Amino acid sequence: MKDLAVESPLNEQEICVKCGFCCDGTLFSYAVLQAGEQGNLPEKIEQNYSKEDGREFFKLPCSYFCGKCTIYDQKRASICSAFRCQLLKDFSIDKITQANAMRIIDNAVKFRDEIYLLYREIFGNDYRLSFRNLLVDLAKYGNDAFEDDPLNQSIELLRIKCNIYETLLIKNFKSIKNFERLISTSMEET
Ligand code: SF4
Ligand code: SF4
Structure with a gap:
């Protein structure tokens, strides 16, 4: 912005x-x-x-x-x-190079495209949702929405990919504090 x-x-x-x-x-x-x-x-x-x-x-x-x-x-x-996102702040204090910032964005775009592709393969929906709208849409389907249906595995895979992606977004683009909070919460749960 x-x-x-x-x-x-x-x-x-x-x-x-x-x-x-x-x-x-x-x-x-x-x-x-x-x-x-x-x-x-x-x-x-x-x-x-x-x-x-x-x-x-x-x-x-x-x-x-x-x-x-x-x-x-x-x-x-x-x-x-x-x-200013965390990535931009990190770049402005020379914590990361411009090349690394570009690489992080490239990888994030590729990962997001994989998620969109999987979403469309599962739901046959060619409307391109934003990632946040995709999360809202996915939340409509409960864990047992497709019980005994092979779709279940694909939806579970999509959920896992979305969770990993969200963690990467927090780590790279949101605040370090948010990321540390996320990690400590995960460790408490294990
Ligand atoms: S939200 Fe982004 S695209 Fe929209 S007006 Fe602001 S800077 Fe432009
Ligand atoms: S999220 Fe992307 S567009 Fe927004 S401030 Fe950060 S680097 Fe710039």
Whole structure:
């Protein structure tokens, strides 16, 4: 969601242009709005506006995302310029190189494509869901939804892949604290 035209150093722009995970529904289902922003936002963001428990947000994937932000030179939500994922923060303090950041994104795109392919093989649905919408869709099918059906194994495999993918997203793109919390919770459970 970085304001690519105005704020980011060129090498950060290259990373974000290759990625887009914070706009396309891979990392998040919604983007938080500041108080007072509603009513003054691009039309399609207004259309996806929602409010819950006093928090205001718009739903993702963003309708302005088409490979990259298509309105980066216009007034957008404040989060669009403010958000920086963990990967970008790590890069900005030289914790990872640009080549490594690009490789992480490449691998994440390939893994996500594998998940989409498996989803479509199972459900025969050629509509391309975002990763977060795919998780919501998958949750509709309980563990015994296809009892005694060979589909069960494929759905279980899809669930495992989604869990691994989510862990990788947390590790690489969300906060280190979230990842450490995830690891310690898993260890407590074993
Ligand atoms: S307007 Fe949409 S596509 Fe553009 S940066 Fe914001 S969330 Fe991303
Ligand atoms: S997830 Fe991070 S690297 Fe990807 S577009 Fe958003 S800020 Fe840039």
